[in-house]
Amino acid sequence: MFDRYNKVQKAVLETTLSLIIEKELQATSMSLIAKKSGISTGSIYHYFDSKETIINELYKAIVLFNGEYVLQNVYTDEPLRTRLERAWENMIRLSLEYPKGFQFIEQYSFSPYIHDESKRQAYEGGWCGPLKQLYQEAVEQGLFIPMDPFSMVQMHYGSFVYVIKAHLNREVAITDDLIRQLLQVTWNSVSADKQ
Amino acid sequence: MFDRYNKVQKAVLETTLSLIIEKELQATSMSLIAKKSGISTGSIYHYFDSKETIINELYKAIVLFNGEYVLQNVYTDEPLRTRLERAWENMIRLSLEYPKGFQFIEQYSFSPYIHDESKRQAYEGGWCGPLKQLYQEAVEQGLFIPMDPFSMVQMHYGSFVYVIKAHLNREVAITDDLIRQLLQVTWNSVSADKQ
DNA sequence: TAAAATGGAATGAACGTTCGATTTATGAAA
DNA sequence: TTTCATAAATCGAACGTTCATTCCATTTTA
Numbered sequence: 001m002f003d004r005y006n007k008v009q010k011a012v013l014e015t016t017l018s019l020i021i022e023k024e025l026q027a028t029s030m031s032l033i034a035k036k037s038g039i040s041t042g043s044i045y046h047y048f049d050s051k052e053t054i055i056n057e058l059y060k061a062i063v064l065f066n067g068e069y070v071l072q073n074v075y076t077d078e079p080l081r082t083r084l085e086r087a088w089e090n091m092i093r094l095s096l097e098y099p100k101g102f103q104f105i106e107q108y109s110f111s112p113y114i115h116d117e118s119k120r121q122a123y124e125g126g127w128c129g130p131l132k133q134l135y136q137e138a139v140e141q142g143l144f145i146p147m148d149p150f151s152m153v154q155m156h157y158g159s160f161v162y163v164i165k166a167h168l169n170r171e172v173a174i175t176d177d178l179i180r181q182l183l184q185v186t187w188n189s190v191s192a193d194k195q
Numbered sequence: 196m197f198d199r200y201n202k203v204q205k206a207v208l209e210t211t212l213s214l215i216i217e218k219e220l221q222a223t224s225m226s227l228i229a230k231k232s233g234i235s236t237g238s239i240y241h242y243f244d245s246k247e248t249i250i251n252e253l254y255k256a257i258v259l260f261n262g263e264y265v266l267q268n269v270y271t272d273e274p275l276r277t278r279l280e281r282a283w284e285n286m287i288r289l290s291l292e293y294p295k296g297f298q299f300i301e302q303y304s305f306s307p308y309i310h311d312e313s314k315r316q317a318y319e320g321g322w323c324g325p326l327k328q329l330y331q332e333a334v335e336q337g338l339f340i341p342m343d344p345f346s347m348v349q350m351h352y353g354s355f356v357y358v359i360k361a362h363l364n365r366e367v368a369i370t371d372d373l374i375r376q377l378l379q380v381t382w383n384s385v386s387a388d389k390q
Numbered sequence: 391t392a393a394a395a396t397g398g399a400a401t402g403a404a405c406g407t408t409c410g411a412t413t414t415a416t417g418a419a420a
Numbered sequence: 421t422t423t424c425a426t427a428a429a430t431c432g433a434a435c436g437t438t439c440a441t442t443c444c445a446t447t448t449t450a
Binding site for chain 2: 022023024025026027103106107110111112113145147148150151154155156157158159160161162163165166169171172178181182185186188189190191
Binding site: 225226246 | 405
């Protein structure tokens with residue numbers, strides 16, 4: 001997840017992620033990060049300008065990682081439906097495999113603590129733009145109803161997010177059956193031939 | 196929104212809500228709340244035990260308010276589809292009419308800062324339970340595909356939330372047309388006669 | 391041997407909360 | 421209606437703690 005960072009930075013980012021998820025931003029103090037990561041505050045400040053920098057770096061790293069994960073095996077020569085369903089399934093599997101990263105992005109993507117510059121950089125490397133393109137194609141090919149592709153992406157992602165949140169709260173169990181159902185429901189929602 | 200509170204409590208809750216939305220929790224200090232609401236910290240502590248209490252009270256008040264709003268005109272003798280679509284439209288209109296409350300709940304419903312007790316109390320008076328019942332009925336009547344009603348509610352709510360978030364970020368414009376489309380898409384996603 | 395990296399005590403600002411003085415409201419007695 | 425005593429409400433300075441950050445001595449690396 002933090003491959004492009006050195007050992008110390010990696011330890012700091014991983015520790016910060018864990019602490020923020022189990023506690024929260026304001027309860028995640030620098031001294032706690034230092035203690036839990038085994039790196040002194042002095043060293044942390046040698047690699048990061050400030051606490052804000054750590055959080056923003058964390059945000060960018062996770063969004064980039066998620067982007068790569070979601071777009072796995074999506075640019076193939078298979079039918080558009082297959083590729084879209086693969087992206088959707090990747091989203092679900094990603095959040096199950098890396099729940100901390102998922103929760104972090106969920107909690108902070110709309111927070112003022114994340115700078116606009118970080119959000120912009122994240123958008124560049126994230127999955128949102130590329131996926132919007134696929135939706136656009138699906139609309140143009142008449143597979144999807146004529147609707148704003150960006151709204152569709154948001155809508156579908158939101159529906160996954162909330163089922164996953166419920167899963168992480170132990171209110172819903174995500175099984176392979178439920179995943180199959182979710183993909184079906186997602187397709188049906190905007191499929192042109194069901195109208 | 197805060198009718199069951201006295202004048203001072205109301206001012207404190209309203210100010211806190213505004214500050215938390217435009218800044219965030221950790222930047223919303225008691226002295227700032229005091230200054231902006233025109234009520235001294237001494238008085239605030241006369242009515243609230245702590246900052247935590249204020250936030251939790253805010254959370255409960257908003258969820259209760261939202262619950263009433265969403266369930267408006269849903270318990271009528273009209274067809275189930277009409278009543279479900281009314282609940283969905285209420286959700287959308289609520290978030291457009293009271294965006295601060297919407298954003299607050301969005302940001303804090305999964306935060307450790309909100310006690311489990313507050314979440315439990317909120318669930319009792321919120322719209323989630325009653326709506327789940329309606330979905331259950333729709334499944335039993337064969338209107339909806341056989342799927343866990345709770346997951347359906349989450350899924351649909353999530354899809355609205357994300358479109359609304361995009362709207363509040365000025366990335367999408369919610370028009371009456373888009374609302375009509377959203378209701379249609381929501382119905383299609385789980386409608387039994389489209390399978 | 392010079393530069394980079396590390397450690398952790400020290401610093402100063404900011405925060406939530408408390409406290410005691412002061413003002414305002416209440417209501418029974420005259 | 422006025423008076424007065426008690427209680428409730430309000431204020432903001434003061435308190436103690438915690439936090440992000442700095443600093444410099446020490447260790448490690450090149």
